[in-house]
Amino acid sequence: MSDKHQAGFVNIFGAPNAGKSTLLNTLLGENLVITSHKVQTTRHRILGILTEPTYQIVFSDTPGIMEPQYKLHEKMMQQVKSALEDGDIAILVHDINLPIEELEPITAMLKLKVPCILLLNKSDTLKDKKKIEELVTIYKNKFPKWDIVPVSALQKTNTDKIVPLILKNLPEAPAYYPEDSMSDRSERFFVAEMIREQIYKLYHEEIPYHAAVIIQAFEEKTTLNVIKAEIIVSRETQKVILIGKGGSLIKQLGINSRKVIEEFLQKKVHLELFVKVRPKWRDNENYLSEYGYN
């Protein structure tokens, strides 16, 4: 038996909503990072670690690449840049329904110097298989050095092709993380993210974009965990919407969040949610660093 072991960093980049986080979850076989049908769901670089006997792939999910409008967005783009610095391989996720031109600002920003796998995602939405082949040819002509694969991250179509392509270029190295670690982030971080995911599901329009979630207390008792979380919004009117008539919506948010958190922690949870208004928090350095965006 050969004792070759490969390990390295594979960063997942792309436009907002391309399906980067969905892809990471599919590759890990686990719902680690949050997803939503709205843009700008992911705000941090989050590691997702896939360990097998002969290799360890340290994936990074990153925020969707865009022109920053707030300091929060600038912080998000810094997270993308930090992933650029230590990558061995890049995965670029592109919605197959979008024109090829929409990749230009992204490749211009990334200036990739590492091997790249371009995934034409959401291929399940194109019923005409011939059209998929045609598109692959067009992208291959434009990016001759890259591996190009049409996939569906959601339906898990063709996603089994990705790891073998990574292993083609992954360096020989010992594992970077213990074999049982799934991420670099804490349970508290993922609990805050799960509440944010439920906010994306329950509220419409601008609310999710203005909301941050901070875990104030995380007490592990023998039979249950007591978790207190603050939801930060930018305006009084958003607080009113978040709470809902007679507290009905915040109550629903608590019920939905508790359910997923209990599944994640495999333990009963007592969850308390508080809403706070912090005007213009998305443009305030102090708030941003207090809320973990640095």
Ligand SMILES: Nc1nc2c(ncn2[C@@H]2O[C@H](COP(=O)(O)OP(=O)(O)OP(=O)(O)O)[C@@H](O)[C@H]2O)c(=O)[nH]1
């Ligand atoms: N039909 C279809 N939908 C997909 C596929 N992959 C992702 N989606 C959907 O696209 C939306 C965005 O997915 P995310 O994984 O959150 O996208 P993202 O690139 O991480 O987005 P940001 O974090 O906002 O940059 C969600 O509603 C997903 O369910 C796919 O292969 N097919």
Ligand SMILES: [Mg+2]
């Ligand atoms: Mg995402």
